[in-house]
Amino acid sequence: MxxxxxxxxxxxxxxxxxxxxxxxxxxxxxxxxxxxxxxxxxxxxxxxxxxxxxxxxxxxxxxxxxxxxxxxxxxxxxxxxxxxxxxxxxxxxxxxxxxxxxxxxxxxxxxxxxxxxxxxxxxxxxxxxxxxxxxxxxxxxxxxxxxxxxxxxxxxxxxxxxxxxxxLFGAVLVNKIIAGLGIGAAALALAAKESIENLICSFIIFFDKPFRVGDSVRVDAFQGTVEKIGLRSTRVRTVDKTYVTVPNKKMVDSILDNLSLRTHQRAVMRLEVAGDTSADSIIQVLQDIKQLLQKNEKIQEGFIVNLHDFTKDTYVIQIIYLTPVIEGVQYNALRSDINLAIISALDKRGAKLSSTKVEIYEK
Incomplete structure (x- = not known):
């Protein structure tokens, strides 16, 4: 053996x-x-x-x-x-x-x-x-x-x-490949300048986090919800339900308003009441508007209702109030209820709106 x-x-x-x-x-x-x-x-x-x-x-x-x-x-x-x-x-x-x-x-x-x-x-x-x-x-x-x-x-x-x-081929070929990659990388960097800028901006977005997926943002002429943050661009679903692709460089360089980070929503109304309305009616209208805002639980304290200005033809009533951040249908319903209550207060006191425009703002 x-x-x-x-x-x-x-x-x-x-x-x-x-x-x-x-x-x-x-x-x-x-x-x-x-x-x-x-x-x-x-x-x-x-x-x-x-x-x-x-x-x-x-x-x-x-x-x-x-x-x-x-x-x-x-x-x-x-x-x-x-x-x-x-x-x-x-x-x-x-x-x-x-x-x-x-x-x-x-x-x-x-x-x-x-x-x-x-x-x-x-x-x-x-x-x-x-x-x-x-x-x-x-x-x-x-x-x-x-x-x-x-x-x-x-x-x-x-x-x-x-x-x-x-x-397989030895160190000589590897050295040649690395040298070639160095020259090619320089040429590629010049040719893909914008893509590299967008890539760098994607890192800025990832680390700085000016917005996140799901945030509602306003950039330049459009507003919408961020659905995806990519390496080159950010996808936003606008309020018109269109799908916008924005280069990351633009998202970083532009003035961006992150609406999701708001603590409150601010509404500003400017009512122009006809100049033939009596002073007592104006005072009663102001009191009625203050009372209806006080009774609404969704209106924050510190609202403003005053006679802001007047001319020979109009009395300008200014209304400023804050609400919690309410999205979509609920916020529109709240605004509608407040507007209808103000119209009722004007009608109750016999106050008519001036023929000039009524300006309403919100932020």
């Missing part, structure tokens, strides 16, 4: 092949437990920072990459004790020997395995941060997480691709 195990095949005794097969078989059988154990150790540390992370989610991300990594490392450590057989020292193509090809394959496999693990770690970190972001009502945070997750994964893939090129 010993003579059989000592027989040499391809420069190595049969005993070494048996050891390699047994080790690989053993690691294949326990790789799941090794990976699970490693994942459990990492999970205990992660649990301190993100207690809301589910153990199954964490294990699902890292288990398979760790299994292949353990198996590959075991194979490389074991095969390192083998003597490369002279019989296989042959040239495959253009000076490349079979040994060089096999070494490159192992290096490629190790590079892919490490890249895979790093990508899964990025997925896990983004998952951990998104769990915390879900506790807030800001949808922008989730977009921010997705963007940076994809950004860092792209960087890792680029470095992985460079490592693969270096293994």
């Amino acid at each position: 010993n003579n059989f195990l000592d027989r040499v095949i391809l420069g190595n005794p049969i005993q070494n092949y048996f050891i390699l097969a047994i080790v690989l078989l053993f690691v294949s059988m326990i790789k799941r437990y090794l990976s699970q154990g490693m994942a459990n150790l990492l999970y205990k540390e992660v649990k301190r920072w993100a207690p809301e992370i589910d153990k199954h989610e964490f294990s699902h991300l890292l288990l398979v990459p760790l299994e292949y990594f353990f198996l590959l490392v075991t194979f490389m450590l074991t095969i390192d004790h083998f003597t490369y057989p002279p019989e296989l020292d042959i040239t495959v193509y253009n000076g490349f020997t079979l040994k060089m090809v096999l070494t490159a394959i192992l290096e490629l496999a190790l590079t892919v395995s490490i890249t895979w693990i790093i990508l899964r770690v990025i997925d896990f970190v983004s998952l951990m941060i998104s769990k915390s972001a879900d506790l807030s009502h800001d949808v922008t945070d989730n977009q921010f997480i997705v963007f940076f997750r994809d950004f860092f994964k792209a960087i890792v893939c680029i470095f992985g691709a460079i490592a693969v090129i270096r293994i």
